[in-house]
Amino acid sequence: xxxxxxxxxxxxxxxxxxxxxxxxxxxxxxxxxxxxxxxxxxxxxxxxxxxxxxxxxxxxxxxxxxxxxxxxxxxxxxxxxxxxxxxxxxxxxxxxxxxxxxxxxxxxxxxxxxxxxxxxxxxxxxxxxxxxxxxxxxxxxxxxxxxxxxxxxxxxxxxxxxxxxxxxxxxxxxxxxxxxxxxxxxxxxxxxxxxxxxxxxxxxxxxxxxxxxxxxxxxxxxxxxxxxxxxxxxxxxxxxxxxxxxxxxxxxxxxxxxxxxxxxxxxxxxxxxxxxxxxxxxxxxxxxxxxxxxxxxxxxxxxxxxxxxxxxxxxxxxxxxxxxxxxxxxxxxxxxxxxxxxxxxxxxxxxxxxxxx
Amino acid sequence: xxxxxxxxxxxxxxxxxxxxxxxxxxxxxxxxxxxxxxxxxxxxxxxxxxxxxxxxxxxxxxxxxxxxxxxxxxxxxxxxxxxxxxxxxxxxxxxxxxxxxxxxxxxxxxxxxxxxxxxxxxxxxxxxxxxxxxxxxxxxxxxxxxxxxxxxxxxxxxxxxxx
Numbered sequence: 001x002x003x004x005x006x007x008x009x010x011x012x013x014x015x016x017x018x019x020x021x022x023x024x025x026x027x028x029x030x031x032x033x034x035x036x037x038x039x040x041x042x043x044x045x046x047x048x049x050x051x052x053x054x055x056x057x058x059x060x061x062x063x064x065x066x067x068x069x070x071x072x073x074x075x076x077x078x079x080x081x082x083x084x085x086x087x088x089x090x091x092x093x094x095x096x097x098x099x100x101x102x103x104x105x106x107x108x109x110x111x112x113x114x115x116x117x118x119x120x121x122x123x124x125x126x127x128x129x130x131x132x133x134x135x136x137x138x139x140x141x142x143x144x145x146x147x148x149x150x151x152x153x154x155x156x157x158x159x160x161x162x163x164x165x166x167x168x169x170x171x172x173x174x175x176x177x178x179x180x181x182x183x184x185x186x187x188x189x190x191x192x193x194x195x196x197x198x199x200x201x202x203x204x205x206x207x208x209x210x211x212x213x214x215x216x217x218x219x220x221x222x223x224x225x226x227x228x229x230x231x232x233x234x235x236x237x238x239x240x241x242x243x244x245x246x247x248x249x250x251x252x253x254x255x256x257x258x259x260x261x262x263x264x265x266x267x268x269x270x271x272x273x274x275x276x277x278x279x280x281x282x283x284x285x286x287x288x289x290x291x292x293x294x295x296x297x298x299x300x301x302x303x304x305x306x307x308x309x310x311x312x313x314x315x316x317x318x319x320x321x322x323x324x325x326x327x328x329x330x331x332x333x334x335x336x337x338x339x340x341x342x343x344x345x346x347x348x349x350x351x352x353x354x355x356x357x
Numbered sequence: 358x359x360x361x362x363x364x365x366x367x368x369x370x371x372x373x374x375x376x377x378x379x380x381x382x383x384x385x386x387x388x389x390x391x392x393x394x395x396x397x398x399x400x401x402x403x404x405x406x407x408x409x410x411x412x413x414x415x416x417x418x419x420x421x422x423x424x425x426x427x428x429x430x431x432x433x434x435x436x437x438x439x440x441x442x443x444x445x446x447x448x449x450x451x452x453x454x455x456x457x458x459x460x461x462x463x464x465x466x467x468x469x470x471x472x473x474x475x476x477x478x479x480x481x482x483x484x485x486x487x488x489x490x491x492x493x494x495x496x497x498x499x500x501x502x503x504x505x506x507x508x509x510x511x512x513x514x515x516x517x518x519x520x
Contacts, residue, residue, distance in 0.1 A: 055360065058360065059359065059360055060364065060367060086366075119359075120359075133365055133366075134364065134365065134366045135365070135366045135369055135370075136366050137370065138364075138366065138367065140367055141366065141367055141370035141371070141374075144370060144371055144374050145370070145374055147374075148374045148377060148378055151378055151382060152378070152381060152382070155381075155382045155386045156386070158386070158390060159385075159386040159389045159390060162389050162390055162392075162393030162394075163389065163393075165393075166393065166396065166397075167396055167397050167400045168397075178394075181390060181394070182394065185391075185394070198391065201387055201391055202379070202382075202383035202384060202387040202388065203379065203383055205382075205383070205387050205390075206375075206378055206379045206382050206383040206387065209382070210375060210378055229363075229367060230360070230361050230362070230363045231363035231364050231367035231368045231371060232367065232371050234363045234368065235367075235368055235371040235372050235375060236371075236375070239375065290361075294360070
């Protein structure tokens with residue numbers, strides 16, 4: 001009983017901490033926006049472009065910028081975290097820089113040329129059309145890398161729990177995540193995959209938590225919109241596509257190339273349609289996650305931009321009333337989209353490995 | 358269009374990061390969790406089954422006890438009945454015996470009374486004959502006259518005394 005109470009209080013404190021964090025961040029954001037708006041108003045209130053600001057926040061960048069100040073002389077000071085810039089120049093080799101070097105549109109000289117950050121595209125300053133492969137550890141990549149550390153810490157704690165409490169009730173972190181894992185296994189994965197659950201459980205559980213943690217980390221103010229980036233969602237859509245098609249059985253391919261119940265002379269139409277169908281599923285997965293997460297960020301940022309657009313202090317208060325509930329909704333969406341991505345992946349896999357119709 | 362153009366760098370890093378996570382969490386940790394969950398579910402299942410079995414065992418035991426009790430009760434009933442029967446029989450027998458005994462005693466008494474009566478009568482007869490002889494003697498002595506009628510009376514009295 002006392003264990004139960006302690007567990008409950010743990011949950012409560014977790015939720016209250018989360019709520020406090022959200023409120024705190026909302027308040028922080030607000031104050032920072034208010035301060036910024038004061039500065040902006042003096043310079044020029046009309047040069048604020050919400051679309052550009054929002055897109056800048058939603059998109060990836062090479063430098064993890066936290067905030068920018070403007071001094072009396074009108075000089076901008078950028079504060080942020082410098083990240084490694086890694087370029088591969090075909091015909092040359094790898095180039096390594098710090099993202100701090102590229103601030104203020106500075107031209108950076110490397111071994112194989114001079115580079116400049118042109119709207120978050122590193123291009124050759126002398127020849128903008130030269131092909132350069134950018135493998136930089138950008139803000140999004142760094143955020144995802146941090147999520148890897150978070151995931152590894154979490155899961156090592158969880159697995160320790162399972163090794164410690166063999167046949168006993170879960171404790172600590174384990175008891176917080178077990179309902180999620182059991183829910184995913186019993187309500188999402190097992191109903192779709194049946195006897196093949198164990199085979200695909202590792203992939204799907206990893207997928208779920210990877211997306212979930214990235215969704216949640218994207219909501220931390222100052223964080224990156226990592227899971228709302230098309231490259232992120234594309235990675236997982238491609239993973240699911242590969243898993244589905246490499247585990248596809250005879251019936252699955254039979255369904256693609258000779259759909260049962262369709263006359264043979266329709267196959268010139270049916271086969272291309274089915275092949276397109278193979279690709280539309282992961283594309284839908286990719287766009288759904290991308291649009292939902294990015295959309296959420298855009299909505300939140302739009303309400304925050306109201307403060308700058310209207311330029312009055314009280315707007316911050318009003319906007320907060322909208323932003324705070326929306327923020328909680330975004331936390332819910334973070335879970336929901338991770339759930340949907342995993343569920344649809346399980347569904348697509350099940351259609352590929354199903355034994356009979 | 359920038360926003361929906363996947364960058365090769367991010368694709369590379371995300372794939373790498375996911376593969377790292379999958380290699381550690383997917384390959385190593387998820388099976389541990391899965392096994393832990395399954396083991397626990399199994400142990401709970403077994404415990405429930407054992408409890409069910411214990412319940413059934415107890416029910417069986419109870420039923421057996423009840424049966425045993427019923428048997429004991431029937432036996433008791435039988436013992437009581439037979440004891441009662443025996444007692445009744447014994448009482449009847451005793452009564453019968455007592456009756457016979459009493460009859461015998463009464464009969465003995467009667468025969469002894471009869472004998473005694475006879476004896477007494479004989480004695481009385483002797484006494485009476487003696488008495489009558491005395492009377493007769495006296496009568497004779499006193500009035501031994503010629504009265505024929507008296508002589509006749511004596512004779513009659515003696516006759517009548519013959520019981």
